[in-house]
Amino acid sequence: MKSVIVGTAGHIDHGKTALVKALTGIDADRLEEEKRRGITIDLGFAHMELRGPGGEMLRLGFVDVPGHERFVRNMLAGVGGIDVVLLVIAADESIKPQTREHLDILQLLGLQRGITVLTKSDAVDRDTLDVVRLEVEEFLRGTFLGGPGSSIVAVSSLTGEGLDELKQALIHAAGVASARDAQALARLPIDRVFTMKGFGTVVTGTLVGGTIGPEEELEAFPSGRRVRVRGVQVHGKPADAAVAGERTALNLAGASTEDLSRGMTLAPPATFVTTRRIDVKLRLLPSAPRPLKDRARLHFHAHTMETVAQLVLYNAKQIVPGDEGFAQLRLPEAALLLPGDRFIMRQFSPVTTIGGGMVLDAAPIPRAAARDTFLQTVAGGDPTLILRARIARRQHEGISLSRLIAETGWNRNVIEAKLSPAVRDQQVLRIGDRFAETRAIEDLKLHLQRTLEQFHKKNPLVGGIGREELREQLKASAEVFAAVAAALVGEKKLEMAGDLVRLAGRGVAMKDEEAESKKIIEDAFAAAGLKVPALREVMAGLKVDKARAQKIVTLLLRDKTLIKISEELVFHHGALEQLRRQMAAYRANSSKIDVAQFKEMTGVSRKYAIPLLEYLDRERVTKRVGDAREIL
Ligand SMILES: Nc1nc2c(ncn2[C@@H]2O[C@H](COP(=O)(O)OP(=O)(O)O)[C@@H](O)[C@H]2O)c(=O)[nH]1
Ligand SMILES: [Mg+2]
Numbered sequence: 177m178k179s180v181i182v183g184t185a186g187h188i189d190h191g192k193t194a195l196v197k198a199l200t201g202i203d204a205d206r207l208e209e210e211k212r213r214g215i216t217i218d219l220g221f222a223h224m225e226l227r228g229p230g231g232e233m234l235r236l237g238f239v240d241v242p243g244h245e246r247f248v249r250n251m252l253a254g255v256g257g258i259d260v261v262l263l264v265i266a267a268d269e270s271i272k273p274q275t276r277e278h279l280d281i282l283q284l285l286g287l288q289r290g291i292t293v294l295t296k297s298d299a300v301d302r303d304t305l306d307v308v309r310l311e312v313e314e315f316l317r318g319t320f321l322g323g324p325g326s327s328i329v330a331v332s333s334l335t336g337e338g339l340d341e342l343k344q345a346l347i348h349a350a351g352v353a354s355a356r357d358a359q360a361l362a363r364l365p366i367d368r369v370f371t372m373k374g375f376g377t378v379v380t381g382t383l384v385g386g387t388i389g390p391e392e393e394l395e396a397f398p399s400g401r402r403v404r405v406r407g408v409q410v411h412g413k414p415a416d417a418a419v420a421g422e423r424t425a426l427n428l429a430g431a432s433t434e435d436l437s438r439g440m441t442l443a444p445p446a447t448f449v450t451t452r453r454i455d456v457k458l459r460l461l462p463s464a465p466r467p468l469k470d471r472a473r474l475h476f477h478a479h480t481m482e483t484v485a486q487l488v489l490y491n492a493k494q495i496v497p498g499d500e501g502f503a504q505l506r507l508p509e510a511a512l513l514l515p516g517d518r519f520i521m522r523q524f525s526p527v528t529t530i531g532g533g534m535v536l537d538a539a540p541i542p543r544a545a546a547r548d549t550f551l552q553t554v555a556g557g558d559p560t561l562i563l564r565a566r567i568a569r570r571q572h573e574g575i576s577l578s579r580l581i582a583e584t585g586w587n588r589n590v591i592e593a594k595l596s597p598a599v600r601d602q603q604v605l606r607i608g609d610r611f612a613e614t615r616a617i618e619d620l621k622l623h624l625q626r627t628l629e630q631f632h633k634k635n636p637l638v639g640g641i642g643r644e645e646l647r648e649q650l651k652a653s654a655e656v657f658a659a660v661a662a663a664l665v666g667e668k669k670l671e672m673a674g675d676l677v678r679l680a681g682r683g684v685a686m687k688d689e690e691a692e693s694k695k696i697i698e699d700a701f702a703a704a705g706l707k708v709p710a711l712r713e714v715m716a717g718l719k720v721d722k723a724r725a726q727k728i729v730t731l732l733l734r735d736k737t738l739i740k741i742s743e744e745l746v747f748h749h750g751a752l753e754q755l756r757r758q759m760a761a762y763r764a765n766s767s768k769i770d771v772a773q774f775k776e777m778t779g780v781s782r783k784y785a786i787p788l789l790e791y792l793d794r795e796r797v798t799k800r801v802g803d804a805r806e807i808l
Contacts, residue, residue, distance in 0.1 A: 177225075179235045179410075179422045180350040181382055183258030185251070185282060187272035188215060188243035191295035191333055192264045196240045198333035199343070200224040204240035216242040219254040219367060221380075221423060223411040226347050234350045237411055237423035239382070243274050248281075248529070252477040252520055253367055253438060255281060257382025259353040259421065260346070261290035263321060267330065268299045270308045271315050277529050280461055283319055284532030285518045289353050290321050291329060291345045298332035305330055356420035361585055362386030362394075363512075364424060364442040365479035369433050375407070377433055379442070380425045381480065385585070388426065388442075389417035395445040396436055397512035402445055403430040439481035441512045449582045450510035455490075455502065455540045455547075457555050458521065458533030462498035465523070468531065469494045475527060476505060478519035478535070483507050485521075491548065500533070502551050504540060513538045514585040515554055515562075539583045544569060559586070560594045567604060567611045572620040572656055574605075574612030607659045620660050624650055625669065628679045637727060639735055640671070640678030676735055693718045694728045698737055701748035706755060706780050706788065711746050741791040745784065755788070759797055763807040770804040 184192040193216050196204050204220025205211055220240035228234050239258055241251040255261075261282055265275055282290070292312060297305060309328060316322035327345045331338035368380040388394070392405045407427040408415050418424035426442070460468050470493055476485035485505040495501050513535050520532040536554040544550065546569075553565040566583055567575055575583075580591050595611060598604040605612050627649055631641045647657040661677065664670035671680050700714050715725045732738040733746075740746050755778065762769060762777060769777070775785045789805060792798040798805040 177233050177235050178228075178350070178355060179237065179419065180260055180353050181237045181239060181258045181421060181423065182260045182262060182346065182350075183239045183255050184241055184262050184264055185255070185278035186243055186264035187266070187269070187274040187278075188245075190243060190264045190266035190269065190272075190275075192216070192243060192262075193220065193240055194333040195262065195264060195293060195295055195331065196220070196222050196238050198331075198336065198339060200238060202238075204238065215244060216240060217244075217247055218242065218250050223423065226343060226350070228347055228351055234347060235411060235422075236346065236350060237382070239423075241278075243278075245274055245277070248274070248277065248522075248527075249475075249477065249482055251278065252281065252482065253480040255285065256365065256479045256518070257384055258287070259289065259356075260349045261287055261321075263290055263292045264295050265292065265308070265312055266296045266299075267294045267305050267308050268296050270311055275315075276463075279316075279319060279321070280463070280529055281520055281532070284459065284461075284520055284529075286534070288320055289349045291327050291342065291349055292316060292321050293342060294328060294330040295333060297330040297337060298335050356383075357385050358387055358420040359587060359590070360385035360420065361444055361447060361581070361587055362388050362420075362442075363514075363585070364388065364394075364418075364426070365481070366396075366436060366440045366442065367438055367480045369436045369438065371433055372427075375427045377428045377431055377436065378425055379428060379436055380423070381442075383418050383420050383422050383424045384479070385420050387417045387419050388424065393445055394428075394442045395447075396431065397441045397443060397448060398450040398510040399435065399440065401431055401435050403428040403436075403442070405429075439479075439483075441479065441481075443512065447582060448512055448514075448585070449539065450512050451538045452507045452510050453538075453540050454505050454507070454513055454535050455537040455551055456505055456519070456533045456535055457500060457551070458495070458503055458531055459500040460495045460497050460531040461529070464497040464530040465528075467494040467496045473524045474505075474530075475522040475524065476507065476519060477522070478511075478513060478517055481511060483509065483511070484524070490551075502536075502548065515583075516585075537583075541569060559590070560598070563591060563594055564598065564604070564613070568613045568616065570612070572612060572616040572660075573653055574607060574610035574616075574656065576609045577611070578609070580611070608655045610655065612656065617656075617660060620650065620652060620656070621664060624660060624664065625679065628670075628677065628682075632679060632682045637731065639673060639731065640676030640682075643672075643675055643677055646677050674735060689719045690724060690728060693720045693725060694732065697725075697728060697732060698748070701738060701746065702750055704748070705751045706747065706778055706784060708745065708747055708751075708784075710744070742787040745787050752791075755792075756797060759792065759807055767807050768801075768804050769798070769807060774805075 186192055193205050200222040202222035204222045205216055206220055210217050222238040224236050226234050239254045241254045329338055329342045329345055331342050363384050364381045366379045366381050370378055372378050390405050390408055394403050405426050406429050408418050409425040410418050410422045470489040472487045474485050476483050485507050488504040490502040492501055515535055517535040521530055523530045536551050550565050550569055553561050603614055605614050605617055668680055671678050697714055718725050733740055736749055738746050739749050739752055771785055793800055796808055798807055
């Protein structure tokens with residue numbers, strides 16, 4: 177069954193609550209104080225079913241809002257989830273301040289559908305009603321309620337006159353209202369939290385996307401508390417699941433009423449990332465009293481949340497009434513917001529509605545290059561272009577699928593489907609779980625080759641640059657670096673020699689006797705194990721001169737074939753690895769070892785044992801405790 181949320185709007189005492197009651201039979205003023213004072217303070221809820229033109233049933237959930245100017249913030253908490261509005265204007269009073277303010281808010285929220293209802297038609301004569309109708313038509317011109325085909329219906333909740341016509345208009349509006357996306361990831365902005373005898377904690381809200389069923393685990397944002405859904409009710413009745421666009425009540429396990437409050441959002445756990453900075457497109461109402469200045473403080477309302485935000489204008493010192501622009505809003509606390517979410521801004525003081533806009537990016541990159549182009553692409557709304565822009569701005573690092581989900585709120589299937597043509601055409605590369613623009617990866621390849629070229633020029637005698645060192649210079653993650661290096665090796669542009677990376681055919685060009693000497697040194701140390709010869713003696717037996725021999729040793733130390741552990745002692749890396757293995761095996765029997773035991777285990781003299789143990793201490797294989805060592 178199609179579910180549509182209908183919200184009321186309009187000045188106080190114009191008959192909104194009476195109208196909802198006349199339609200549904202439900203009194204939406206639920207608070208004792210509301211009943212006593214006869215005014216709506218907080219949101220009220222009601223529901224009804226109507227038969228559509230094709231015989232299908234339509235489910236209408238009503239959100240009745242307060243009209244009093246002091247309670248606009250409550251109105252804002254309810255109006256975020258509505259699909260169709262009933263703009264209520266009393267025929268005996270016509271347009272009043274909150275008629276204007278509420279209409280401004282509805283427009284800023286991007287609402288598309290609604291019906292204007294002239295209430296209390298019984299209280300005025302025909303001529304007055306006609307005059308008011310003309311006034312209202314004039315007032316609505318140029319708004320979503322003023323276009324051709326939009327209806328203005330005169331109604332009396334007292335006599336019932338006009339109610340049938342209104343129901344017909346509602347059926348039409350509900351029929352054409354676009355359904356909310358049940359495939360999207362679920363998000364339920366909480367508008368009420370209470371306890372119910374026998375149930376425990378209950379929250380309600382309008383489900384803006386996705387579905388929620390019993391036994392699901394959810395996370396409350398921004399607090400991070402995990403809850404489990406015990407039961408679901410839709411429009412006051414138990415349901416198998418709540419679907420996007422439905423008034424939803426959840427009975428929750430894992431949280432008390434103190435843990436949850438209006439303004440929080442329930443969503444699948446570990447899916448989204450909260451933010452304190454959002455990039456937005458915003459619009460200042462023509463009726464705003466003054467220009468909006470950079471650094472201004474504002475009241476910020478989105479979904480059911482409200483907070484104070486600081487404005488940082490992009491590209492401008494101020495925005496004048498009637499104008500729009502890109503900006504960043506900085507929030508005092510983290511919030512869950514996603515691109516496409518609408519918000520309202522109210523002046524800090526005195527508090528009036530001055531504008532609003534749409535979230536474009538809830539994961540802004542500080543000092544990003546080409547930020548405006550990025551924001552324009554997001555504002556453009558084409559999902560494929562948006563995904564490409566989100567990948568491109570991460571340059572060669574790319575972005576993981578889960579991060580794309582968190583940044584867009586779109587589910588995995590949608591993202592993979594939208595990207596699959598670009599992946600197939602190799603405009604986008606998939607590296608592990610990341611997507612990166614091919615162009616950015618090609619740039620990184622060139623950058624890597626240029627970096628190596630410079631290195632070889634500066635260090636003609638060195639066999640290459642260490643992997644990690646190169647990776648850090650390129651500011652690439654391990655994953656991306658490995659992929660790029662492997663690709664270049666495949667293209668025969670790169671060589672890897674152990675830990676070293678060099679351009680193909682480059683690195684040390686040794687003469688024969690140098691290469692021979694190098695081998696002699698290496699072999700001598702490899703064969704010696706821990707009982708290494710004196711370096712002086714080995715060098716003396718070589719064919720090359722002392723300076724060359726020294727250079728060769730430097731190279732062997734540099735590529736970590738040989739490892740120097742003290743001024744006099746140099747070991748082959750294989751021997752030290754063997755020692756580590758011995759230590760690990762020894763540890764299986766005893767966690768402590770002293771010098772005598774170490775000498776016995778390795779067969780080396782004290783002259784070697786002490787520096788070796790000190791080396792192991794530095795490498796955190798052992799830790800000195802008194803005269804002995806603890807093996808870590
Ligand atoms: N004569 C007349 N009075 C109405 C009608 N609708 C509402 N009222 C009265 O107007 C007052 C305000 O109505 P209410 O629904 O609370 O207004 P709200 O503040 O917009 O929700 C109440 O005293 C209602 O009885 C109507 O159609 N005709
Ligand atoms: Mg009311």
